[in-house]
Amino acid sequence: MKNPVYVREVTRSMRAPRMLLSIFLFNLLLAAVGVFLLNAAMEETGSGSRMDYSAVLRLYQLIACVEWGLMVVMMPVLTAGSISGERERGTLDILLTTGMPEISIIFGKLLAALSIIMTLLFSTLPVLSLVFIYGGIRFLGLIRLFLVLLVMAAYVGSVCLVFSAYAKTMTFSLICSYAVILCITFGTIFAAYLLFPVIGGGTGFMSHILLLNPTVTFLVFIYEQMGEFGIVAGLMGQIGMDQSGFLERHFLEFSLAAQLLVSALLIWAASLGLSPSGRIFGFRFHARR
């Protein structure tokens, strides 16, 4: 069955000229960077010299990081105001009286934001495909990149949706969302580095905190994809993580699974924020004051 909230959000966003403009400008910027780097790598090579393939891979790395950055910056914009904005406009109450389940409203908002962000990211596929000129990354590798970005977008989006579901204004929700995303993406790294000298060899704790950090997850993914396992090991080693441990060896998989699990919990918490009876799946948690 179609989710009307999803359909409305996607239609509204896709219909807006700013979406088209965003895609155009984003791709223009990436293409300019891509062509510039590619050109620089070829000039460095010169005629008859050996081609340095790592320069092309660095191009891929750079574009992937820009995409990750775009996702982290854009997801709060798309989700933090989605419920609180409805509340401010006075449309949320009406939506809640239609009998539509709260979880469907939250899902509709999240899926719409994911569709929009993934459209924007997928649109960069031609620029990303520059790496195919000299090889180094397979098409399946690109698909993996988008899947990782999708999981992390869902994670970041669900964090923002919780604030959106409980905040009364869009501004407050947006500020809280950015603050928390900043804490998760960078704060946990600082915490890990600061805590390491205090805790010493408490590797388990460090690994567990960083499982929820999308920055670390993404860096691990990118370095592993490029075969630079040494950098990953070095980063982990600096905070006392034991690379021989099972969790550390499968950090990426565990990290993505943990973020998906937290996303599910956050979606549930956001639905709870919309439920006047505080009842979700038959369980009662609170009554709206």
Place this chain on the structure above:
Amino acid sequence: MDVRYNLLVNHISKGYGEQRILEDVSFGLLPGEILALSGENGAGKTTLMRILAGLLMPDQGDVLVGDRSMIKESRRAKQLIGYAPEQFGIYDSMRGREYLEYYGAACGLTGLRARRRIESLMDYFMLNEAGEQYLSRMSAGMKQRFSIARCLLHDPMLLLLDEPLNCLDPQGQNDFGSLMRSLSERGKSVLISSHNLSQLEGICTSVGFMKGGRLRRKEMLEKLMEDAQRNNPLLIRLPDRYQARRAASLLRPLSYVKSIAIDGLSLMVTMVPGQDRDREILELLLREQIATFFFGREKIRLEELFIRLNQEEKL
């Protein structure tokens, strides 16, 4: 005989900490009943409306819409209500028809059924021309019409309308009245929360007054007006001053007449409370061959009645 209510409110209470917003509110709405709910600011009307719409949970009590509890099975109960808040709840970026389609889908109305329903509502509310316009460019009155049409999409048995007449022009108000009456004839119940009682006078069938979180009075409009009018002075208009003085001297000694004021050719006869002797007075005047141009109680406006009730100490 078992009375079947479209809405039954059972001992609803709501508070925030020490502050009581609603205190033991109970009432019922019969099929076809249009209740105008009035009260001063802060009387608890909006909180009550939000509880009835399932947007807020009461601390105590229950709300039954048809046979469904808004507390225990709120999703099913919500299928039977249409709610229009004072803010229209309009998406400016939507076209009129899209707005109805969106909420129709949210209510579970899709496909051909949805299209037919939307067409019929747009015809009824004369919204066909505005259907393709963006809501942001519409007048407040037009937005209000879309808002009320939206409430009726899923054919609810109970309508909850918060200040629905605020933005309507006289023609719009007239159409609104006709719509409410036709809904009433079809057995729907309507609860209208409004400050502007004068506009609701010809529309509602019953009136509720709220004060301090309590529903102080809820009665059928006819009975309430009759009671209030009975306390009004009896107005007798006579053909000349001589007849007026004669009538006054005739009525003054009567035990059930409290006082008489002469204002030109009119007499204002205030009766002893509880004494309803209009007929006897008229018969007495006729016996004495005193002709009257007007004989009756002064009509009371709903708004005046509200102010009077509000001022009563016991209220």
